[in-house]
Amino acid sequence: MAVKAAGRASSRNHDNPIPKPELIQLLTPEGELTPHPDYPLELSVDEIKSLYRDLVLVRRIDFEAIALQRKGELGIWASLLGQEAAQVGSGRALEPRDMAFPTYREHGVAWCRGLDPVKLLELFRGVNFGGWDPREHNFHLYTIVIGAQTLHATGYAMGIQRDGAVGGEDGEAVIAYFGDGATSQGDVNESFIWASVNNAPIVFFCQNNQWAISAPLEKQTRVPLYQRAQGFGFPGLRVDGNDVLACLAVTRKALQAAREGQGPTMIEAYTYRMGAHTTTDDPTRYRLSAELESWKLKDPIERVRQYLIRPGLAKEDFFAAVNAEADEIGARIRQACETMPDPEPLSMFDHVYAEPNALVAAEREQAAAYISSFMTEDGAR
Amino acid sequence: MTVLTLSRALNEGLRKAMENDPKVLIMGEDVGKLGGVFRVTDGLQKDFGEDRVMDTPLAESGIVGTAIGLALRGYRPVCEIQFDGFIFPAFDQIVSQLAKMPYRSGGVVKLPIVIRVPFGGGIGAVEHHSESPEVFFVHTSGLRVISCGDPADGYAMIQQAISSDDPVLFFEPKRRYWDKTEVDLAGGVAAALPMDRARTLASGTDVTVLCYGPMVRTCMEAAAAAESEGRSIEVIDLRSLSPLDTETIFASVRKTGRCVVVHEAPVTAGLGAEIAARVTQECFYHLEAPVLRVGGYSTPYPPARIEEHYLPDLDRVLDAVDRAFAY
Ligand SMILES: Cc1ncc(C[n+]2csc(CCOP(=O)(O)OP(=O)(O)O)c2C)c(N)n1
Numbered sequence: 001m002a003v004k005a006a007g008r009a010s011s012r013n014h015d016n017p018i019p020k021p022e023l024i025q026l027l028t029p030e031g032e033l034t035p036h037p038d039y040p041l042e043l044s045v046d047e048i049k050s051l052y053r054d055l056v057l058v059r060r061i062d063f064e065a066i067a068l069q070r071k072g073e074l075g076i077w078a079s080l081l082g083q084e085a086a087q088v089g090s091g092r093a094l095e096p097r098d099m100a101f102p103t104y105r106e107h108g109v110a111w112c113r114g115l116d117p118v119k120l121l122e123l124f125r126g127v128n129f130g131g132w133d134p135r136e137h138n139f140h141l142y143t144i145v146i147g148a149q150t151l152h153a154t155g156y157a158m159g160i161q162r163d164g165a166v167g168g169e170d171g172e173a174v175i176a177y178f179g180d181g182a183t184s185q186g187d188v189n190e191s192f193i194w195a196s197v198n199n200a201p202i203v204f205f206c207q208n209n210q211w212a213i214s215a216p217l218e219k220q221t222r223v224p225l226y227q228r229a230q231g232f233g234f235p236g237l238r239v240d241g242n243d244v245l246a247c248l249a250v251t252r253k254a255l256q257a258a259r260e261g262q263g264p265t266m267i268e269a270y271t272y273r274m275g276a277h278t279t280t281d282d283p284t285r286y287r288l289s290a291e292l293e294s295w296k297l298k299d300p301i302e303r304v305r306q307y308l309i310r311p312g313l314a315k316e317d318f319f320a321a322v323n324a325e326a327d328e329i330g331a332r333i334r335q336a337c338e339t340m341p342d343p344e345p346l347s348m349f350d351h352v353y354a355e356p357n358a359l360v361a362a363e364r365e366q367a368a369a370y371i372s373s374f375m376t377e378d379g380a381r
Numbered sequence: 382m383t384v385l386t387l388s389r390a391l392n393e394g395l396r397k398a399m400e401n402d403p404k405v406l407i408m409g410e411d412v413g414k415l416g417g418v419f420r421v422t423d424g425l426q427k428d429f430g431e432d433r434v435m436d437t438p439l440a441e442s443g444i445v446g447t448a449i450g451l452a453l454r455g456y457r458p459v460c461e462i463q464f465d466g467f468i469f470p471a472f473d474q475i476v477s478q479l480a481k482m483p484y485r486s487g488g489v490v491k492l493p494i495v496i497r498v499p500f501g502g503g504i505g506a507v508e509h510h511s512e513s514p515e516v517f518f519v520h521t522s523g524l525r526v527i528s529c530g531d532p533a534d535g536y537a538m539i540q541q542a543i544s545s546d547d548p549v550l551f552f553e554p555k556r557r558y559w560d561k562t563e564v565d566l567a568g569g570v571a572a573a574l575p576m577d578r579a580r581t582l583a584s585g586t587d588v589t590v591l592c593y594g595p596m597v598r599t600c601m602e603a604a605a606a607a608e609s610e611g612r613s614i615e616v617i618d619l620r621s622l623s624p625l626d627t628e629t630i631f632a633s634v635r636k637t638g639r640c641v642v643v644h645e646a647p648v649t650a651g652l653g654a655e656i657a658a659r660v661t662q663e664c665f666y667h668l669e670a671p672v673l674r675v676g677g678y679s680t681p682y683p684p685a686r687i688e689e690h691y692l693p694d695l696d697r698v699l700d701a702v703d704r705a706f707a708y
C-alpha cells in the first residue's frame with residue numbers, strides 16, 4: 001500500500017542556481033603539474049618523493065590491517081583506501097605544535113603525526129580504545145561517535161586563543177577531521193557556529209568520500225558541502241582529495257590563516273571510499289562497481305608515481321626501496337598484532353575516574369576474588 | 382510455524398505492520414537499500430518504497446525529532462538507532478520532547494513512535510557498540526520500554542509496539558539476532574502475550590531469576606545447568622522494563638523466596654535496583670535471602686578482548702544463585 005507520491009519532498013521542485021563547484025587541483029590523475037595562482041606550492045623532488053613514500057606506506061598499513069582482520073586478528077578495520085592523499089596531504093601540512101582531532105579512519109594522518117600504527121591495531125583488535133597520549137604527537141584519540149570531535153577541536157582552538165597562541169610567529173592551529181555523513185550532525189553544525197563567532201584558529205577538514213556507509217552524498221546535502229561554510233561565516237573550498245599536492249597546499253594555507261588569527265576555513269576534500277565502509281560492510285548491496293572503476297582512474301598514488309617516473313626525477317631503485325620499506329612495516333605490524341597480549345581483565349577498572357573511587361575499588365576486589373575462584377593451583381584459568 | 386532468526390522475525394513483524402497500516406513508516410541510517418546493519422529492515426524499502434522506508438541524513442536527533450513531527454501529522458514512525466551508543470544525540474528529543482509532549486498537551490497529542498535499538502555486548506565490537514542504555518529510558522516517565530528475548534517475541538512485540546499509542550523504546554539483543562526459534566507467522570498478534578506482560582519461561586521452586594533481552598538465553602542455560610545439580614530455577618523474561626509486570630514478579634518470588642535479577646547493564650542504579658526495592662517492599666516476609674543482582678560493573682563497557690569478564694554469563698548467574706542459597 002503506497003502513500004500518495006505527489007508532492008513528496010524527495011524530488012527537487014525549485015531551481016536554485018547552485019554555482020558549479022571549483023575543484024582545486026595541482027596534479028592531474030595523469031601526473032601533470034597544474035599550478036594554481038592561489039596555491040603556489042614549491043616542493044623539491046625529494047619532498048614529492050617523501051609524500052609518495054607516505055602514501056605507499058599508509059596504503060600498505062591499511063592493506064595489512066584488512067588482512068589481519070580477515071585472519072581474525074582484528075575485530076574490525078575501517079579502511080582508508082582511496083583517501084591516502086587527503087590524509088597525507090593535510091597531515092603533512094600540520095606543524096608539530098598544531099593539534100589534530102581525527103575520526104576512526106584517519107590512519108594516514110596518524111602516520112604523519114608519528115603515531116605507531118600498532119597503536120591503531122590495538123584499538124581495532126579490541127585491546128583498548130586508543131590509549132595513546134594525545135599530547136605526545138598532538139593527535140587526539142579516534143572518535144567513533146560521528147561528529148562529536150568537531151566540537152572538541154573547536155573548544156581546543158578557543159583555548160589556543162586564550163593562551164595568546166594566535167597571531168604571532170609561532171601561532172598554533174587545530175584541524176578537525178570528519179566525513180560527508182557527519183555534516184548532518186548537530187554537533188558539526190554547532191562547531192561551525194562556535195568556531196565562526198569566536199574566530200577560532202581551526203580548519204574543518206571534511207573528507208567527502210561520497211558515502212556514509214550505504215548513504216550516498218545526496219542523503220546529506222543538496223549543495224556542495226564546502227558551500228555550507230559561507231552560511232556560517234567563514235570560507236570553504238573544495239580540493240581534489242586524491243591530489244596530495246593540492247591537499248597539502250590548501251591545508252597549509254588554511255592552517256596558516258588560522259594561526260595568524262584569520263579564523264576558520266572549511267576544506268572539502270573530494271575523494272572516494274574505495275573499499276567497504278568497514279570490514280563488516282558489503283558495499284555490493286548498495287553501490288555499483290562502475291563508480292569504483294571510474295575512481296580507480298583517479299588513484300591518489302598512481303598520479304604521483306606517474307609524475308615521478310619522468311626522466312631525471314625518481315629511478316627504479318627509489319620505488320623498490322619504498323616497496324621494501326612497506327614490506328618491512330607490514331611484517332612488523334603483523335607480528336606485533338599476532339603477538340599482542342590481551343589486557344588483564346582487571347584493567348577494566350583502571351582510569352574510570354581520576355580520583356580514587358570507592359565503588360570502583362570495591363567492585364574490582366569482588367571481580368578479582370571471583371576470577372581467582374576459577375584459578376587452578378598453578379594459577380591457570 | 383516457521384523457524385526464523387530474530388533479525389528475520391523482526392523483519393516479518395515490521396512487514397506485517399506496514400501491510401496492515403499505511404501510516405507506518407520506517408526511518409533511520411542505512412535502513413533502506415542496505416536493509417540495516419543487522420538486516421532487520423532488509424527488503425522493506427524495495428517493497429514499500431522510499432516514502433515509507435527512509436534512509437535519513439546521519440543525525441539521530443533529527444531522526445527522532447522529525448518522527449515526532451510525522452506522528453503529529455498522523456504517521457506511526459518506527460525509528461532505527463543503528464547502535465545503542467548512538468542514541469545519545471537523540472536523548473533530548475526522546476526525553477524532553479517525545480516523553481513529555483502528550484503530557485504537556487493534556488492528552489490531546491499522541492506520539493505512537495517506536496524507537497528500535499540494537500543493544501548489548503558480546504559481539505567483539507569497538508567502543509559505543511555494546512552498551513545497555515535502557516535504564517535511562519525506564520527512568521523517564523512517558524516512555525514504554527520493552528525488550529524481546531527470542532524470535533517469536535520479536536515478531537509479536539514489534540507489532541504490538543507499533544500499534545501502541547505510547548512511544549516505545551524497543552531494545553533488541555544484538556548478539557541474539559542470529560538465534561533461531563519457531564515463529565507463528567499465521568497466528569495474529571492478538572493472541573500473543575501483551576507486550577507489557579512478563580513471561581515465565583521455566584518454572585521452578587527454589588529461586589526466581591529475572592532477566593530480559595540477551596540475558597534470557599544465558600539464564601535459561603543457567604537454569605538447565607542448575608537443574609542437574611538439583612536446583613529448581615524459575616526463569617522469567619521481563620519483556621517489559623517499563624512498566625514492570627510486578628504481578629508476575631511478586632507471585633513468583635512469593636513462591637520461591639529468592640530473587641536474582643540479571644542484566645548486562647551496570648548493576649549500579651540498574652533495573653535490578655528498582656526490582657530489588659519493589660520486591661523487598663512487597664514480598665518481604667516471603668524472602669529467604671536479599672534480592673541479588675548480576676550485571677555489568679561500574680566501569681564503561683570495556684574493550685572487546687576482555688568483555689567476557691564484564692558480561693554476566695552462566696557462571697555469574699549460578700554464583701548469585703549459590704549466594705542466594707547461602708543466607
Ligand atoms: C552518532 C553516530 N551515529 C551513527 C554511527 C554509525 N556510523 C558509523 S560510521 C557511519 C557513517 C559515517 O559517514 P561519514 O561521516 O561520511 O564518514 P566515513 O565513514 O565515510 O569516513 C555511521 C552512520 C556513529 N558512529 N555515530
Ligand SMILES: [Mg+2]
Nearest residue numbers: 179180211212
Ligand atoms: Mg563518508
